[in-house]
Amino acid sequence: MDDLTYTLRQLCQRNRDGSHATQADRQRSLSLAARHLREAGFRQMRASSLKGRHVDALLERWQAEGLSAGTLKNRLAHLRWWAEKVGKAGLIAADNAQLGIAQRRHVSQESKARALGDGLDRVGDAHVRMSLRLQEAFGLRREEAIKFQPGYADRGDHVALKGSWTKGGRERCIPITTPQQRAVLDAAHALAGAGSLIPAHKTYIQQRHTYDGQCKAAGLSHMHGLRHRFAQARYAALTGWAAPADGGPTSRLLTPAQRVQDAEARQAISRELGHERVQITAVYLGR
Template sequence: MDVLAYDLKGIALGDGDGSYLTRMQRHRGLQLMARDLRALGFKLPAASSLKPRHVEALLDHWRAARLSAGTMKNRMGWLRWWAAKVRKPNVVPRDNDSAGIAKRAAFAGNRAHVVQGEKLAALPLCHQLALRLQMAFGMRLEESLKFRVGQADKGDRLVMQPSWCKGGRARDIPITHPRQRALLDELRRVCGDGSLIPQGERYIDFRKDVEHETWGVGIRNMHGHRHWYAQWRYQTLTGRPCPAAGGATHERLSRTEKAADFRARMQISNELGHGRLNVTDTYLGSRFAKAQTRTR
């Protein structure tokens, strides 16, 4: 490990920003950048030696490698974090547009799905419950594993704790359907006041076990459960399917329907832990027909 990589390791793993998984992903991303810079002929003596020419060299390298817009945006996020930690935020472009990174396609096909039948039954009970929480409440995998029903269940809503949620963003999720209540009751019988993580086992180890088991039975995209939840909520809130499920796009809606569409999207965004309107295009399909023809 060279000097830069060692310095970045100390910064990334010694800082408490984000969850354990977030810190590890950031650490791996920064180590990759250190290797890229070394391969490009730069020998930075410390993380604080970062300069605009190093950032531009990385961007050129990533463009030449034809990385996707999503991958480049993730790396730019880590690079901005690095620059901020060494008090050099201005060496990195403030936004992705000025860095020449294309916008990520808002919608690339309907990714919503639920897992049922043999695939779900093949999993251990705690793994099944984690997936069912994702489908019933739109939780991320980390949230479903750390979730404690006795702490969260307030009768008409779930109060998600910051320590369970991405970025520490607490939120409420409404309980609106009898199947949701039945799932919470079953979870309480299985886990009591605890989470799905077995006592004495680390979260990251249990997560790896869940990912391994689900992959083994052919479940490839657990994030699709959040898409399914978002689309179910849209149908419930508006009385019609979203564009991703074949519903009308924005220009085909009446004025009243457009207002309902806006309210539903903001509600769903908050329930998913985002709080931004534009992110709902990913889950519900773009509000505008022309955006659906873009490709990644």
Template sequence: MNDLALALTRLCRHNRDGSRATQANRLRGLKALANDLHRLGYKLPRADSLKPKHVTALVTDWQGRGLSPATLKNRLGWVRWWAEKVNKASVVPRANADLGIDPRGAAAVNRAWQLSNDTQLADPHMQTSLELMAAFGLRLEEALKLRPHDADDGHVLRLQGSWTKGGRPRDVPIRTEHQRAVLAKAQTLVGRNSLIPTERSYIQHRKAFEYQSLKAGLANLHGLRHAYAQTRYVELTGWICPRQGGPLPKGMTSNQQRLDRHARLVIAAELGHGRVSITATYLG
């Protein structure tokens, strides 16, 4: 392990932001970045040795290897975290476009899909997690770690930070009878436990879930969150979103633009995103 990788490991151990899974992914990612810089000839002695030229070199290398814009964005997220922790946030441009990276929201394909009655996973814990993902727009990690009895606060599903990406707690409204039925099913199945069977760890169950999902032909589980976002957009505005063929904000009246902005703010919060701009990925 080179000097930078060791320094970044220490940095991660002293800054435990987010869930354990987030911390583990960040550590693996930063160690890989350190190896990339070493391979490119940059032998940084300390974590605070980061400079703009190092960021540019990394992005150029990643683009040359054909990595997707989504992957580049994830990796830059780790670099931004690193830069902030050593008080050098200005080293990384605020906008990915300044580094020649296309925004993820630019994709024109609608990835949303609805869970049908025919979709059934053999394991009842997995099936119920799948239904929770569809009903509440949850990430996979959240749908597995969720303790439905603790989360049920009557009118909202209250997600604890230890279940969510980045450790950010949030509330998702319980709006429909279907949502209530799915939540009641989960409570009956697991009582006060999570959707992870007691004989398995989170990692073991997640791997088993992903295997069973792929075996059932469900390769795009994130598409359930897209469908949730698009359904909420119709509820909040009264019309379909641009990703489904609805009007673009620039062609709306001022009142419609206000409704569009409000809907995107609500949806971003319900999905657990800190930036409203990310809704372009789901809504267009």
């Protein structure tokens, strides 16, 4: 292992920001960057050696490979993390447009919502079934639903998610607004007790593999669509009309008063889904 890869790995191990999945993605991305820098002729580098010419070389290669804007943004986010941790936070422009990366437009008028339906009955693992029910009821991500601890999360009128469960390590709360949500939580209590939805004899990674295998065997795919379903249901509850992606009116057809409601609903849903930017709700709700 070369010095750069080794010192980057040490940097990641000393700074465990975000969820386990985020940490793993970051380490993979930085190891790839180290290999690409080595292939570009940069030798005897360490993590602290990062300079503008290294960033330029990586960006030139990645753009030449025709990577999507989303992939480029993710890799740049990891490079910015690297730069920040070695005291060079201003090395990479904060605005991706300055680096020649086009803005990704989140516009969808076609619903990607999914329901579990009878597919849930084909899932043999009780913990996986419960994780899927929580995803549908509360719009949770896969990792959040696997790590879910009902004894901690259930606060009566809302569920509280730990930062160690969530993307980016951001804690958040989701209101309990329906009898169906309460019923799912009660069932989660009965199954997990004081623990989580990871069986006591398994690690998170092992249970994630079980989750993926069970979903595949049951013919369940695109389970991220359960978050779309949750978002669209919340939008209808908060506004009184269906989201554009669910057949409702687009924003240009709303009255001024309805646009205020629309904006407030999107802000609330963005928080409940764990996103920092309200614009991301267009992916789930349409415009």
